[in-house]
Amino acid sequence: MRNTQQNNGDAKDRLIEAAGVIFAEQGYRSATIRKICQRAGAHVGAVNYHFRDKQGLFAAVLEHAHAWSVRKYPPDLGLRNEASAEEKLQAFIRSFLFRILGDGVPDWHGRLIVREIVEHSDALDRMVKNSIQPLYVYLKEIIDELLGNDPAGPDHHEQTFLCAMSVLGQCLNHFTGRNIVSRIKPDSFDPMDIELITDHITRFSLGGIRMIRDRT
Amino acid sequence: MRNTQQNNGDAKDRLIEAAGVIFAEQGYRSATIRKICQRAGAHVGAVNYHFRDKQGLFAAVLEHAHAWSVRKYPPDLGLRNEASAEEKLQAFIRSFLFRILGDGVPDWHGRLIVREIVEHSDALDRMVKNSIQPLYVYLKEIIDELLGNDPAGPDHHEQTFLCAMSVLGQCLNHFTGRNIVSRIKPDSFDPMDIELITDHITRFSLGGIRMIRDRT
Amino acid sequence: MRNTQQNNGDAKDRLIEAAGVIFAEQGYRSATIRKICQRAGAHVGAVNYHFRDKQGLFAAVLEHAHAWSVRKYPPDLGLRNEASAEEKLQAFIRSFLFRILGDGVPDWHGRLIVREIVEHSDALDRMVKNSIQPLYVYLKEIIDELLGNDPAGPDHHEQTFLCAMSVLGQCLNHFTGRNIVSRIKPDSFDPMDIELITDHITRFSLGGIRMIRDRT
Amino acid sequence: MRNTQQNNGDAKDRLIEAAGVIFAEQGYRSATIRKICQRAGAHVGAVNYHFRDKQGLFAAVLEHAHAWSVRKYPPDLGLRNEASAEEKLQAFIRSFLFRILGDGVPDWHGRLIVREIVEHSDALDRMVKNSIQPLYVYLKEIIDELLGNDPAGPDHHEQTFLCAMSVLGQCLNHFTGRNIVSRIKPDSFDPMDIELITDHITRFSLGGIRMIRDRT
DNA sequence: TATGAATGAGCCTTCATTCAT
């Protein structure tokens, strides 16, 4: 019985792991169940058995990836409680970049989620509600603080929203645009130097936010 | 005979137009030759006949789209010669946003290219060399001017590159992240209000660039 | 141990009951072991364990259904011993209609058998020998009596056979043709009004048999 | 070009012919596209190309079968204009039996339609409206005449309907119940002797209808 | 030159059955 559960868990986990890699590399459509099962050392029926169908497997992979991602890189990783808004912003950006540019072993997690953001799917809706929304709310708080907005004021200023988009857009671009980036970047630039990118985006964003604040 | 060639040319054009719409909407894999030919009013063999295969059609569409896009929205659209760097940046951003968010009738051009940037394909390499590179060089000049860098100095500062990425990333995000954006945006925000977005990104970027300049 | 056997027996019975409903509703091919086991609250291996395979389950269901059916609706239900041939015919028809059109809770028995009659399967042969044949013999006796044939005469007159077919055909048609019937029937007609149908078929058949008898 | 059309027509026709046989023999579910294409000497994609999908092929087969059937065996085949109601009834029954019991080369047509009547499918609805309804109306007229009903009277007497069911049921039973029939029939009876069956059902039905008429 | 019928590899999915526990 111990063995049964272990086998069960193993097969499911191996399937998720393999599917994550393939989905991240090739996208939902191009990824085939056969390729995934082959990589996982399972049979074609295994996906149907464990996840009902391809969509089910995909949803499971997304969920797993995001859970893992947030657990490993919480948005406020390594911050003191009384950290300044600037420090919070930097921590958020670093955490976000780590998640999408990867460094740990299963480095497909962030890539998969970003691909999903671009591609759109039904599984996205649930993920947004459960995962993205809280992340966005947290970022919005930081930006509101930097903008000097009244935290008890009305929700969803366009201003705050646009600044959040600017921050997120800079980060995401290093993944979504990586094919272009790798072709026009200066030779000295290492696309995986997350600390360097973090510093730049943080500084750039602080300047941007300050400009927005002073202008209004 | 004149008629034949004309029909031929018409068919080719109609195929490119139809393929552009379908590719932009559904991506390369999901787009089928049959759907494209149906929309173009052509027969199923037409694609293979005129473009050898699906890839060939796709390459033709990409080429056409970029040429059309740059012709309609040149990066310095509507600028006086002696415009300031700030004005040039704003014109560049507006032009870029128009291209990827669309407004004219065949508004699929930019979307297609952006999709291509994210998706990666063999046709990308040629396009980068022919189209993206010049655009990037132009943006880099503007930023160098704003940063106060010596135009005769060494090429490809990391600093300039990162600032360019920050500008482009903010713009692209409004397209690539549109699925997420539409879910977390405040109700008052219109994702297609290009002027509003242009103003924000310009201001934010000027603030960011200034911060980078002053800090270094 | 008592408990085990009881559970076993229960599971078998529940499987037969569930399988009967599903087979009757969806036919042999469309019915899946998983659907049956789910309805029976059993595990997927139970069918193979208790009945060897799907065919075995089906045979068991058929057997059970016919036994139950005849027990609940004997062909001479409610008749005095000295009943006339006309009364026997009416009782036979009513009993037969009840069996195939159902009225009690497990009303799938007759429907299943009828479906089997139309569909054909290997399990049919045994059922015919055990169940249909006696029923037919009984009906033939009634008809022979109505035709005035010598009971000690030669078996299997074509005449008697054809009359039996006419009687059975009229009854069966209300089940086998129910999809058509429901579309062309007058609004006032209730396809489940077994007494009405019984009266009609009895009268119609008596007229038919008399005509056959007089003509020969 | 002549050849093209011929090939085209041939492939479609061969597919319909093959599908008809397989559907009639094995039913919709058990019939596989691969079996049908193999018999037709076509490839698996042919069904999709010509009929969109399995359902489309099935609908085409049904349509073809019924059209052929009615054309070859019109309900009033070989009747003088001033034929009596009895003669019309006999012609109707013979025509109907020929259609469902077959005798010509593609003898699967009627069998297929009857199977459809029992099985039910979405394609049935259209067929009922187009084909069965007119047939039923014609039969009803004959029966109304035999019953002595006022032709200008109210439509859809239950009485007429039940008599029509009795006639149709007797005919259909020789097909739907053929598996049983072949096991309990007397040796002397030939299940394909349509003239004999026609005579019996006609006589039996005339007796039945008369009985109904006189009783009311 | 232009057509569209025909091809067939490959996809996702279903399902009865097996087998280790």
Added chain:
DNA sequence: AATGAATGAAGGCTCATTCAT
């Protein structure tokens, strides 16, 4: 005795591409 995870053959369907005309 009973379980349910795992198997793999087979099904319907899609689709880019070919080829005779």
